[in-house]
Amino acid sequence: MASFGIMTPPQNVSYADLLRVWCEADGIAEIEHAWLFDHLMPIGGDLDGPIFEGWTMLAALAAQTERIRLGIMVTSNRIRPPAILAKIATTVDAVSHGRLDFGIGAGSRPSVPMARREYDGSGLPYSDAAEAVARLGESLTVIRKLWTEDEPFDFHGAHVDLVGAFQNPKPVQRPGPPIVIGGRAAGVLRLVAAHADTWNIPGGDLDDALDRARLLDRFCDEIGRDPATITRSIALGVSFEEPEKTRNDIGDAVAAGFDHVVLILSGPYPDGIAHRVTEEFIDRS
Numbered sequence: 001m002a003s004f005g006i007m008t009p010p011q012n013v014s015y016a017d018l019l020r021v022w023c024e025a026d027g028i029a030e031i032e033h034a035w036l037f038d039h040l041m042p043i044g045g046d047l048d049g050p051i052f053e054g055w056t057m058l059a060a061l062a063a064q065t066e067r068i069r070l071g072i073m074v075t076s077n078r079i080r081p082p083a084i085l086a087k088i089a090t091t092v093d094a095v096s097h098g099r100l101d102f103g104i105g106a107g108s109r110p111s112v113p114m115a116r117r118e119y120d121g122s123g124l125p126y127s128d129a130a131e132a133v134a135r136l137g138e139s140l141t142v143i144r145k146l147w148t149e150d151e152p153f154d155f156h157g158a159h160v161d162l163v164g165a166f167q168n169p170k171p172v173q174r175p176g177p178p179i180v181i182g183g184r185a186a187g188v189l190r191l192v193a194a195h196a197d198t199w200n201i202p203g204g205d206l207d208d209a210l211d212r213a214r215l216l217d218r219f220c221d222e223i224g225r226d227p228a229t230i231t232r233s234i235a236l237g238v239s240f241e242e243p244e245k246t247r248n249d250i251g252d253a254v255a256a257g258f259d260h261v262v263l264i265l266s267g268p269y270p271d272g273i274a275h276r277v278t279e280e281f282i283d284r285s
Helices: 015-026 054-064 082-095 113-122 129-148 186-195 206-223 243-255 273-282
Strands: 003-007 031-036 069-072 100-105 153-156 161-165 179-182 198-202 231-237 260-264
Touching: 003 273, 015 031, 015 054, 015 273, 031 054, 031 273, 054 069, 054 082, 082 100, 082 129, 100 129, 129 153, 129 161, 129 179, 129 186, 179 186, 186 206, 198 206, 198 260, 206 243, 231 243, 243 260, 243 273, 260 273
Parallel strands: 003 031, 003 260, 031 069, 069 100, 100 179, 179 198, 198 231, 231 260
Antiparallel strands: 153 161
């Protein structure tokens, strides 16, 4: 049985619109999870339009909902130091009473100029892909230790250096929120095999997603992990103009083993959009 959720990119929309959609979704049992994304400038629509910071908005929406699991699909590890990110995630887990799924990835690919500009515009360093993956690996290790270690610890990596690291309180969920890693690169998939509860890949090319899934299976075998312990997640765009295509995309993905489906909604969000998504796509999948 597939699990369905929605993603509402917090770009070119208002807080009131996001809150309305999430509260509506919170009352629909078929929608089990809801997501924001992690960008500092719009990557679609009006590129100079408004956009909200993902984790701050997630905390606000967590405080106004009661049932749905929630997260960022996925956090860019380039933007926040891992110890700070661990603290932010713990705070959202507390606000949500233990409903956080911790989504993270290496960060946008250098080939995506609309994403790259936000790093330059925010004064953030933009490392190459190999360094970004290595940094993500260290970050995942540090974040897990901060969520679980009862005594201060030092960590001296090639990219992350901490002295006397410690976090109190710990997350509501123990040993921590489920970890969702997004990406398709081989280096990221090795990290999925080692650290993740769920792996997410953007939809659009199911054959490629299946190739990546087989590679993940191989990496799991190499470290002695059962690949079936990792939930396979896919993010798919919703088209109300071509509903049959969207339903086919969902059906194909679920049949291929992707049983965690995130339906990406495009703003603006009209009244009743969560019910419409449920009736047109989830109930008919």
